[in-house]
Amino acid sequence: xxxxxxxxxxxxxxxxxxxxxxxxxxxxxxxxxxxxxxxxxxxxxxxxxxxxxxxxxxxxxxxxxxxxxxxxxxxxxxxxxxxxxxxxxxxxxxxxxxxxxxxxxxxxxxxxxxxxxxxxxxxxxxxxxxxxxxxxxxxxxxxxxxxxxxxxxxxxxxxxxxxxxxxxxxxxxxxxxxxxxxxxxxxxxxxxxxxxxxxxxxxxxxxxxxxxxxxxxxxxxxxxxxxxxx
Amino acid sequence: xxxxxxxxxxxxxxxxxxxxxxxxxxxxxxxxxxxxxxxxxxxxxxxxxxxxxxxxxxxxxxxxxxxxxxxxxxxxxxxxxxxxxxxxxxxxx
Numbered sequence: 001x002x003x004x005x006x007x008x009x010x011x012x013x014x015x016x017x018x019x020x021x022x023x024x025x026x027x028x029x030x031x032x033x034x035x036x037x038x039x040x041x042x043x044x045x046x047x048x049x050x051x052x053x054x055x056x057x058x059x060x061x062x063x064x065x066x067x068x069x070x071x072x073x074x075x076x077x078x079x080x081x082x083x084x085x086x087x088x089x090x091x092x093x094x095x096x097x098x099x100x101x102x103x104x105x106x107x108x109x110x111x112x113x114x115x116x117x118x119x120x121x122x123x124x125x126x127x128x129x130x131x132x133x134x135x136x137x138x139x140x141x142x143x144x145x146x147x148x149x150x151x152x153x154x155x156x157x158x159x160x161x162x163x164x165x166x167x168x169x170x171x172x173x174x175x176x177x178x179x180x181x182x183x184x185x186x187x188x189x190x191x192x193x194x195x196x197x198x199x200x201x202x203x204x205x206x207x208x209x210x211x212x213x214x215x216x217x218x219x220x221x222x223x224x225x226x227x228x229x230x
Numbered sequence: 231x232x233x234x235x236x237x238x239x240x241x242x243x244x245x246x247x248x249x250x251x252x253x254x255x256x257x258x259x260x261x262x263x264x265x266x267x268x269x270x271x272x273x274x275x276x277x278x279x280x281x282x283x284x285x286x287x288x289x290x291x292x293x294x295x296x297x298x299x300x301x302x303x304x305x306x307x308x309x310x311x312x313x314x315x316x317x318x319x320x321x322x323x
Contacts, residue, residue, distance in 0.1 A: 019276065019279065022279070037301055037302070038302055039302055039303060039304040039305055040304050042302075174233065199301075200233075201300045201301050201315070202233055212299065212301075212302055214283065214286060214302050214312075215279050215282065215283060216279075217279075217283045219283070219286055219287055219290060219302065220287070220290055220299060222298070222299065
């Protein structure tokens with residue numbers, strides 16, 4: 001599904017150069033669930049942003065579905081991202097002015113999906129994440145757990161093969177956190193590849209593989225459970 | 231309930247803390263160990279970072295294999311120590 005080779009990202013200010021990622025070699029198979037852990041500032045989110053084509057590496061290569069994407073223009077990156085990658089953020093990142101329904105519909109509008117098909121798919125994913133009863137509400141009228149369920153619905157409505165989740169339970173209590181992890185695990189069981197950044201070892205344990213980052217380097221990789229094929 | 235937070239008073243850098251979690255009326259027992267390791271230096275240059283990374287990789291690789299690494303924890307700015315949480319492996323691991 002994705003592979004990086006010597007992926008490096010540096011941030012430069014006038015006086016200081018900070019190495020956020022250093023020569024990261026990573027491969028994630030289709031259908032795999034990978035957790036990325038490490039202390040604050042170790043490069044987890046930078047890695048996720050590059051994998052999600054929201055940022056580009058300073059050096060190194062990145063193949064997504066067999067295409068080398070590290071040097072593509074912003075426009076080409078956006079085209080590849082659309083419909084292929086779903087994002088789930090710690091702070092939900094829902095649009096406050098749009099209802100639940102319209103937040104989830106938005107990616108399909110960008111993709112030019114027809115009105116009837118949009119309606120069918122939005123209702124389907126809202127049912128899937130059990131939030132249909134709140135589809136006319138606005139994000140501020142929902143609890144944190146409900147908002148994250150909407151964010152997951154928005155991430156999956158375009159049927160991406162890859163979901164990138166950045167601390168998806170970071171702003172949730174334990175009960176809602178469990179529900180979100182169950183949803184992500186179910187999506188993975190249905191075939192979606194997931195790369196998740198987390199500080200929670202309990203959440204990380206849900207993955208097939210746990211990667212530990214430190215100072216922008218991969219320190220260890222630990223296989224938790226075998227991936228089911230087919 | 232997914233986690234239990236245990237405040238540990240008086241632990242300083244270089245100390246080791248071990249915690250045993252037992253679920254009553256069942257056979258579930260987990261043993262956790264929080265250990266501090268002194269890294270070679272805290273410099274910011276690329277060669278300092280490489281030394282620190284190599285050292286960390288080595289100590290994790292050579293650590294008692296009956297324990298599994300759970301998490302490398304947040305470090306204090308410019309600290310010489312890195313804190314690592316391990317869990318004792320069970321028959322299922």
